[in-house]
Amino acid sequence: MNTTQATTSPPSILSFARDLPNICSLAGLFCALATIYFAILGIFEAAMIGLIWAVFFDWSDGIIARKLKGRNEQQREFGGQLDSLIDVVSFGVCPAIILLSYGDFSPWFLPGAFFMVATGVLRLSYFNVFGLVDKSTYMGLAMDNNGILLPIIYLLAVKFTQPLGTITLYVALMTLAVLNVAPIRTPKLVGGRWYCALTLYALVVTVVYGLQLLNTLAG
Numbered sequence: 001m002n003t004t005q006a007t008t009s010p011p012s013i014l015s016f017a018r019d020l021p022n023i024c025s026l027a028g029l030f031c032a033l034a035t036i037y038f039a040i041l042g043i044f045e046a047a048m049i050g051l052i053w054a055v056f057f058d059w060s061d062g063i064i065a066r067k068l069k070g071r072n073e074q075q076r077e078f079g080g081q082l083d084s085l086i087d088v089v090s091f092g093v094c095p096a097i098i099l100l101s102y103g104d105f106s107p108w109f110l111p112g113a114f115f116m117v118a119t120g121v122l123r124l125s126y127f128n129v130f131g132l133v134d135k136s137t138y139m140g141l142a143m144d145n146n147g148i149l150l151p152i153i154y155l156l157a158v159k160f161t162q163p164l165g166t167i168t169l170y171v172a173l174m175t176l177a178v179l180n181v182a183p184i185r186t187p188k189l190v191g192g193r194w195y196c197a198l199t200l201y202a203l204v205v206t207v208v209y210g211l212q213l214l215n216t217l218a219g
Contacts, residue, residue: 016078021065025082028057032090039094039101045213047098048151052205054090055147058083059198084124091143092120095150099173102157103166112170119177120146126181136188141179145186148198149176151205 016022035050065071065079096113103109123140133139150173157169189198 011074019075019079020068021061021079022082024057024061024064025086028054028090029086031057032086032094035094036097039098042101044102044154045209045216048154048209049206051094051147052151052202055144056198056202058087058090058144059195063195084128087124087143088120091146092117095146095173099170102169112174116173116177119180123180132188133185136190138186138188140182140184141176141186143180146176
């Protein structure tokens with residue numbers, strides 16, 4: 001008796017682009033790309049606005065994914081991989097480009113930029129293999145904290161005269177990079193209150209840096 005083996009072809013790549021959490025992740029990637037663009041141009045106020053909204057969309061995709069019903073295992077796995085790859089760009093490459101641009105692309109800043117990206121990929125690779133320590137604890141400082149803290153760090157750095165401001169930014173970013181891979185346990189910020197706090201923070205950062213940008217353009 002002849003038997004036929006049913007085979008199913010894998011879904012197309014673009015079919016995952018219709019998944020709402022992935023759309024949200026890609027919106028965060030656009031914000032990260034805008035951050036890199038404005039950082040290269042030296043428009044750091046706009047870069048900081050793009051960076052904080054990259055964090056917002058990074059948080060939002062997970063919330064949307066958890067609330068959606070009917071997502072299969074492939075969609076969940078694909079979404080996790082997409083989110084991790086975008087995190088490398090948003091919270092590893094973006095801070096590195098900001099550091100390079102703020103240092104006028106001096107070769108002295110290249111080791112720091114490399115260190116920022118290297119610790120980022122090491123951290124995310126570790127997380128992809130081992131996951132959380134428990135349900136609410138990370139090993140090392142989560143990468144999204146780079147995007148949350150950098151607008152504050154930059155705001156402080158520009159208050160100093162040069163070269164102290166540049167040194168402050170350099171040291172602060174290297175500290176974040178070390179914390180990303182440090183053998184310390186940090187809490188996972190979960191829950192509606194943290195999300196509301198992040199949303200409010202993103203709006204405040206947008207207003208503060210938006211006003212600075214307007215003043216710069218008016219001047």
